[in-house]
Amino acid sequence: MIRRPLRIWWLALRLAVGLWWDGQRWSYPGGPTPERRSQRARRRARWLTREFLGLGSAFIKLGQLLSARPDVLPAELVEELSALQDRVPSFSFEVVQQLLEQELGERCAEIIDLEEVPLGSASLAQVHRASLRSGRQVVLKVQRPGLERLFRLDLEVLQQVARVVQRHPRWGRGRDWVGIAQECRRVLLRELDFRLEAEHAARFRQQFLDDPGIRIPAVVWELSSRRVLCLDYVPGIKITDREALVAAGIAPAAVAEKGAASYLQQLVRFGFFHADPHPGNLAVAADGALIYYDFGMMGQLSGRLRSRLGRMVRAAAGRDAAGLVAELQAAGVLAPGIDPGPVRRLVRVMLNEALTPPFSANVLNKLSGDLYELVYGQPFRLPPELIFVMRALSTFEGVGRSLDPGFSLVAIARPYLLPLMTSSGAGGNDLLGEISRQAAQVGSRALGIPRRLDESLARIEQGDLQVQIRAGETDRLLRRLALAQQSAGQSMLLAGLAVAAALLAVSTRPTLVVIPLVAGLPVGLGWLKLQARLARDGRLDQLPGMAAPPAPPSGD
Known part of the structure; x- marks a missing residue:
């Protein structure tokens, strides 16, 4: 291997x-x-x-x-x-039969009319339609042989690669490649256990039992195991097949809206959602009901995060930039230890000026040097809990647009955001608790004002008070000046090493020329990195609103 x-x-x-x-x-x-x-x-x-x-x-x-x-x-x-x-090409029907016998044993006798040609073949498994002795129509998802050993080998090598990349001074900065590799390992190894997928399917089906517009196949538990999953056969029209939907008398726009509504319910109400809603995992029944397939990749939002998302929505609705940044920090979206000032100013401008691109030039003017702090500091992170949320929403946005060019997930989301804006829909007790918490915060701050004033006056009298003035333009110029000085120093050093190499090359011992050449290699690499940083600074300066202001007209 x-x-x-x-x-x-x-x-x-x-x-x-x-x-x-x-x-x-x-x-x-x-x-x-x-x-x-x-x-x-x-x-x-x-x-x-x-x-x-x-x-x-x-x-x-x-x-x-x-x-x-x-x-x-x-x-x-x-x-x-x-x-x-x-x-991925399908594996042989003989292998499918052998795996079923290994996993199910005597229970295989319940399966009759197992179709030889699979309904679908994917990287993890392939699906075959079958009938049970009871007359129940089912599908059997059978895992590819030898897959777990191959997965563990590949994921171990990927973690080694991630550790190497993490040590790189530029590629590893602001990114947790090791954490991403570990999260991928955890998710993918869990997906290999079809018993977990069976539990996911049952839980997901329970959420929509009272909704006739959403259909999830039931699990046949007695014919499911670690490498075999048996579900009810629920046929449907592929969700992106507009012609077939129209021919069946189903409005594609209505399907898109129904799917979006079900997704928002999963996120806001249940906190347990389908994380892989690509067109192969969605279908539409003859009566217009939306069908979900494949429950190996599911996401879950904790109650803590859902509550925090509610506070984020309320802060954004109230244009409270400081409160929104505080919630972003608490949720782990902002990296620890960064200066929240540039992010707070960015959020304030976004809330007050515009919420959707393209942005006018005055937005960049107002951010000024904050762009530098945001680029160099790389403050934003995507916590593991939110990764699947972003993936699911972006994937379903594409599905919705394929059904209806005017589809807008944001517009459909408005009524589902109202519960979040009222303390995540948890009722009046939580709302009163939130008011009490804020009142307690205001009271504690008010009680602390006399002490803080006394301390500030004492520092002024003692001459210890320091005032920090933030000048974004000056910060940028100082940074570029420092880089230019380093570049000039390394250029002089490279020139000196080049002269030494030339002198040694014409001397009586020309083999010594290797010494300045070897010494110049790390210096040259450092010089190239400095040029790249200077070039990046130059590109930022060319952004609208970042260039130096024009000189005033002369008096001539």
Whole structure:
């Protein structure tokens, strides 16, 4: 099995070299432009997607998980990975029969008319339709043989790659690659246990038992095991097949709205939701009911996070920037230890000026130096609990738009956000508790004002009071000046080493030329990194509202 880890490491090395090459200005004939960079990034993303497909099951699932991470991956790569679907050939019917006998034993006698041709084949399993002796129509999801051993090997190598990338001074900054790898390992290994999927399906079905517009197949527990899952056969029209829906007399726009409403119910009311709503896992019954399939990848929001999301919604509705930033910090969306000032100003401008792009130039003017702090500090994080929420919502947004070009998840979400704005819909007791909590905070702060005033006056009398003035433009200029000084120093050092190498090359001992050449290698790499940072600063300065103000007209 040594060849597979080597293949994975070789892919990681080629990807690292390719990304480095794409980031060099001189690698673009005629100079880099946004269009050329985007085209090359898309080619790189398509190449990586093909490599993931070639590596098989674990990497297909990994790509689908990474498509939920727009906070750590380029937009082009996220777009390509989000379209990554299982395209894996089926395994033989004889193997299916052997696995059923191994997993179910004598219970296999209940299964009759097992269809040889699978309904679908994916990276983890394939699905066969069957009948039971009772006449019940079911589907059997059978896991591919030898999959768990391969998964564990691939995921172990990926964690090694993540640890190496985390140590990189630039790629590891602001990103927890080790944590992402561990989360992927946890999610993917859980998906291999079909007993958990059976529990998910039963719980999900329980949530919508009273809703005739939502249909979830029931679990046949006596024919389910770790590697076999038996569910009721619930046929339907693929959700993206508009022509078939219209022919059946079903309005595609109504299906999109029903799906969005069910998703918002899952998030706001239940906190347990389907995390993989791509078109292959959604269908529409003949009576217009929405059908969910495949419950291996589910997400769950804790009561604490749902309550915090409610406070975020209330803060945003009240345009309370400070309160919203405090909730973001408490939820882990903001990295610990960062200066919240630039983020608070960004949130305040977003709440007061505009909530949707494109933004006017005066928005960037008001942010000024905060853009630098946000780029360098990289304050935003995506907690694991929210990863699946973002993935599910973005995936279903695409499904909704395929059904109805005018589909807007935000517009449909408004009535479902009202419970969040009123203490997450938990009733009057929680609302009174929130008012009491805020009143207690105001009271404690009011009682502390005399003491704080006394301390401030004492510091003024003693000459200990310090005033910090924040000048974003000055901060940027000082940072660039420091980088330029480092670059100049390293340039002089490189020049000195070059002269030494030239002198040694024509001396009586030319072999000594290797000394200044070896010494110049780390200096040269450091100089290249400084040039890259200076170039990044230059690109930020070219943003609207970041350029220096024009000189006043002369008096001539």
